[in-house]
Amino acid sequence: MTFPSLFLAFFLLTSSFSPLAAGSSAAYPIIPGTVDTSVSAAPSDDLIPVRREVYDDGKLFDITHRYTSDMPVWESDDGLGQFLWLPKSMKNGSLANNSEMKLPTHTGTHVDAPGHVFDHYFDAGFDVDTLDLEVLNGPALLVDVPRDTNLTAEAMKSLNIPQGVRRVLFRTLNTDRKLMFKKQFDTSYVGFTKDGAQWLVDNTDIKFVGKLLGLNNTSIGP
Ligand SMILES: *[C@@H]1O[C@H](CO)[C@@H](O)[C@H](O)[C@H]1NC(C)=O
Ligand SMILES: *[C@@H]1O[C@H](CO)[C@@H](O)[C@H](O)[C@H]1NC(C)=O
Ligand SMILES: *[C@@H]1O[C@H](CO)[C@@H](O)[C@H](O)[C@H]1NC(C)=O
Ligand SMILES: *[C@@H]1O[C@H](CO)[C@@H](O)[C@H](O)[C@H]1NC(C)=O
Ligand SMILES: *[C@@H]1O[C@H](CO)[C@@H](O)[C@H](O)[C@H]1NC(C)=O
Numbered sequence: 001m002t003f004p005s006l007f008l009a010f011f012l013l014t015s016s017f018s019p020l021a022a023g024s025s026a027a028y029p030i031i032p033g034t035v036d037t038s039v040s041a042a043p044s045d046d047l048i049p050v051r052r053e054v055y056d057d058g059k060l061f062d063i064t065h066r067y068t069s070d071m072p073v074w075e076s077d078d079g080l081g082q083f084l085w086l087p088k089s090m091k092n093g094s095l096a097n098n099s100e101m102k103l104p105t106h107t108g109t110h111v112d113a114p115g116h117v118f119d120h121y122f123d124a125g126f127d128v129d130t131l132d133l134e135v136l137n138g139p140a141l142l143v144d145v146p147r148d149t150n151l152t153a154e155a156m157k158s159l160n161i162p163q164g165v166r167r168v169l170f171r172t173l174n175t176d177r178k179l180m181f182k183k184q185f186d187t188s189y190v191g192f193t194k195d196g197a198q199w200l201v202d203n204t205d206i207k208f209v210g211k212l213l214g215l216n217n218t219s220i221g222p
Contacts, residue, residue, distance in 0.1 A: 063109060064108070065109045065180050067080065067083065067084075067103070069081055071107070071108060071180060071181070071183070072179065072180065072183060072184065072185045072186070073106075073107050075187075077184045077185065078183070079183035080103060080107060083101055083103040083107075084099055084100070084101055085100045085101075085102075086098070086099050086100075087099075087100055111128060111136070113127045113128045113131070114131075115127060135166075138166065138167060139166075139167065141161065141165045141167065141169070142169045142171060143168055143169070145159065145170050145171065145172050147172070147173045147176065150192070150193055150196070151190065151192040151193060151196040151197075152193045152195060153193070153195040155196060156199045156200055157203075161200075163204065164205055165204065165205060165206065166205050166206060166207060168200075172190040173190045174190050
């Protein structure tokens with residue numbers, strides 16, 4: 001059995017050469033209604049869950065959005081809805097709590113598997129396990145992109161991404177608009193155009209996930 005994609009909690013290292021790589025949680029919007037515990041963790045003897053996003057003095061960032069029932073899912077107005085159940089509960093006499101999750105693999109922070117958009121790859125079993133973790137993890141350059149455009153070749157060119165940079169994170173209008181916190185899927189999200197992605201491949205050292213795949217299709221969600 002193969003899975004078209006699987007959500008991944010992946011970590012990115014910020015690089016010391018990047019003036020744009022923030023050393024604090026400013027790099028990442030805090031989920032509304034939650035406390036930013038990224039810098040000073042609560043004392044461990046307090047039973048307060050610590051949900052950190054920044055580790056090792058800003059060298060490691062957890063860029064995964066927390067799954068919530070109100071987060072958007074592809075082309076739906078209703079959001080994710082209930083995705084978590086507790087069929088075994090200590091309060092109900094079980095030895096341990098045991099949760100169950102059910103959600104589309106294309107939800108939230110995730111990478112697409114090669115088989116996601118190419119059926120012959122799906123049939124051949126190119127699931128997320130075929131992605132190269134060496135490509136996915138490591139120092140990344142965080143770049144604020146112009147807010148008045150999609151990620152076109154022209155926009156990519158204007159960023160002057162230095163040679164040697166192998167991973168880049170784009171902070172876009174999607175972040176400003178907090179699209180990940182809006183239940184209703186917004187089709188006007190900023191994404192890559194084909195020429196924008198192609199420009200990066202042709203002119204920088206950035207290698208996209210799925211070296212086998214080439215770059216016929218790239219997109220980023222909200
Ligand atoms: C165990 O489940 C109960 C609900 O029955 C919940 O209140 C509690 O927080 C859970 N404990 C853990 C460790 O998840
Ligand atoms: C507790 O267990 C009973 C019996 O198995 C079940 O009917 C009920 O739904 C459970 N309640 C919760 C909150 O898990
Ligand atoms: C990006 O493209 C989408 C889809 O074509 C469009 O709705 C949106 O307005 C564009 N965003 C910008 C900032 O140009
Ligand atoms: C990508 O596009 C090229 C040319 O259109 C085609 O030859 C190639 O097979 C495509 N790659 C995939 C993975 O579909
Ligand atoms: C990208 O994917 C879409 C949807 O599967 C497909 O219609 C389109 O032809 C693909 N583009 C390229 C360049 O392969």
